[in-house]
Every structure is written in C-alpha cells, then in structure tokens.
Amino acid sequence: MSELLDDPLADAPVTGSVETTEPGDQVNGKPAAPTTVPQADQALANARIELRAAYDRQRDCRGRVQLALARWMRATVRTPTQEELTREYLRGETQLRADRASGKIPPRPQQQRRLGSAIDSFAFHTKNHGRSAGGGRAFARPLVEGQKVFGPTFHGRELPPKAE
Amino acid sequence: MMQVMEMKTGKFTPLPDDALAALSPEQRAAYDELEAATTALSGTDRDIEVLVERSRLASAAVTIAQEQEAKHPKYTPLMAARDAIATWRRQHP
Numbered sequence: 001m002s003e004l005l006d007d008p009l010a011d012a013p014v015t016g017s018v019e020t021t022e023p024g025d026q027v028n029g030k031p032a033a034p035t036t037v038p039q040a041d042q043a044l045a046n047a048r049i050e051l052r053a054a055y056d057r058q059r060d061c062r063g064r065v066q067l068a069l070a071r072w073m074r075a076t077v078r079t080p081t082q083e084e085l086t087r088e089y090l091r092g093e094t095q096l097r098a099d100r101a102s103g104k105i106p107p108r109p110q111q112q113r114r115l116g117s118a119i120d121s122f123a124f125h126t127k128n129h130g131r132s133a134g135g136g137r138a139f140a141r142p143l144v145e146g147q148k149v150f151g152p153t154f155h156g157r158e159l160p161p162k163a164e
Numbered sequence: 165m166m167q168v169m170e171m172k173t174g175k176f177t178p179l180p181d182d183a184l185a186a187l188s189p190e191q192r193a194a195y196d197e198l199e200a201a202t203t204a205l206s207g208t209d210r211d212i213e214v215l216v217e218r219s220r221l222a223s224a225a226v227t228i229a230q231e232q233e234a235k236h237p238k239y240t241p242l243m244a245a246r247d248a249i250a251t252w253r254r255q256h257p
Binding site for chain 1: 166168169174188190191193194195197198200201202204205207208209211212215216218219221222223225226228229230233238
C-alpha cells in the first residue's frame with residue numbers, strides 16, 4: 001500500500017512550475033482545493049471559525065428550545081389545588097405506613113435514647129472515669145508546669161513533680 | 165400535559181390536528197414557538213455535521229500540502245536571496 005502512495009516524482013528534480021490555485025479559483029463549479037501550505041492553513045482556520053460560529057448558533061438555539069419548552073409546560077400543566085395537594089400527601093403517607101407495616105420498606109432505624117439534660121449527659125459519659133466526651137473539660141489541654149493549682153486537680157491527678 | 169418532546173433525546177413529536185384544534189391561543193403560541201425552536205436546533209445540528217467534516221478535510225489538506233511542499237520545495241524568497249548573493253559574488257570576485 002505504501003508503495004502505491006509514494007510519489008514517483010518525489011526524488012525527481014522540479015523542472016517546471018508547480019500548478020497552484022488561488023483562493024478564489026473554481027474547479028468544476030466548486031472551490032479549488034488549496035495547493036500551498038499557507039492556503040491550506042487559511043482554509044483550515046476559516047473552517048474552524050465557521051464551526052465555532054455554528055456551535056454558538058447551536059447553543060443559542062438550545063437556549064431558545066429550553067425557553068419554549070418552559071413556556072409550553074406553563075401553558076399546559078394544570079396547577080393542583082390545595083385540597084388536591086393535601087389529599088395526595090395523605091395518600092402518600094398512608095401508603096408509606098402500609099408498606100412499612102407489610103415489610104415492603106424496611107422499618108426506620110431506632111434512634112438512640114436521648115439523655116435528658118447536660119448534667120445527665122455528663123454523668124453518663126463520666127461514669128467510671130473523669131475524662132470523656134460527655135462534657136466538662138474532657139478535651140481541655142492538660143495542666144502545664146507552672147500553672148497554679150490549689151490542691152488536687154479536677155481530674156484527680158497531681159501535677160508532675162518539679163525538676164530539682 | 166401533552167407530550168410533545170422526549171426529554172432524553174429532545175425529539176419533537178408534532179401533535180395531531182384534533183389535539184392542535186383543542187389548544188387554547190396561549191398553548192398554541194407556545195406550541196408554535198417550541199416547534200420553530202426545535203426545527204432551528206435540528207438545522208444547526210446538520211450544519212455542524214457538515215462543518216466538522218469540512219474541518220477534517222481542511223486539516224487533511226494541510227497535511228497533504230506540507231508533504232507536497234517537502235517533496236517539491238518551491239523557490240522561496242530566501243532561496244532567491246541566496247541566488248542573488250551568489251550571483252553578485254561571482255560578478256565581484
């Protein structure tokens with residue numbers, strides 16, 4: 001295949017002038033194909049400009065279709081009344097409960113029991129130790145040396161002995 | 165709502181005449197606008213198909229022209245200048 005594509009005149013010296021066409025020339029009623037690299041580059045640039053413009057026109061047309069569709073939907077869709085909306089909501093809730101009862105839809109996960117107050121929460125989370133996420137100074141930084149503490153600390157720990 | 169357009173493909177389906185006759189003036193105006201817009205959009209789709217093919221051909225023409233120019237270098241202004249310099253040197257040894 002490659003030998004068929006090879007130009008037999010590739011190595012031959014160029015004796016005459018290569019036939020060229022100008023951008024406005026016509027061949028058989030159609031625009032002539034470019035024969036020089038600048039002409040071909042120009043033709044490619046023109047084609048890309050036209051394509052870009054066509055994409056822009058398509059985007060505009062899509063926008064117009066969306067607007068026309070919205071207008072059509074507004075003109076044809078009937079707005080439900082309040083009573084219809086209420087009836088539809090109740091019907092859906094009843095159906096949901098029936099589906100849950102029949103096992104078609106899995107039951108809602110049981111929520112954890114909520115503790116009553118902040119004090120209950122603190123008592124629960126600090127049942128067997130002093131530091132927890134329940135409340136108080138659980139995530140406070142530990143005391144540093146030099147910090148003034150009278151007596152045992154809140155967490156029942158003494159400060160480390162000072163280095164002599 | 166009367167189904168005139170498939171949402172996934174954007175294909176417009178014209179309403180039959182009896183359904184058209186039953187439309188209110190507002191609905192008819194909206195229908196005509198939608199029909200015109202979808203027609204224009206399909207026209208741009210066809211234009212883009214043609215122009216994409218034309219761009220592909222133009223790109224191939226650039227490649228061919230570059231290959232031809234590599235095989236048959238033309239007498240460029242640079243070559244003319246070199247020839248002029250060589251001629252001048254021959255005439256002024």
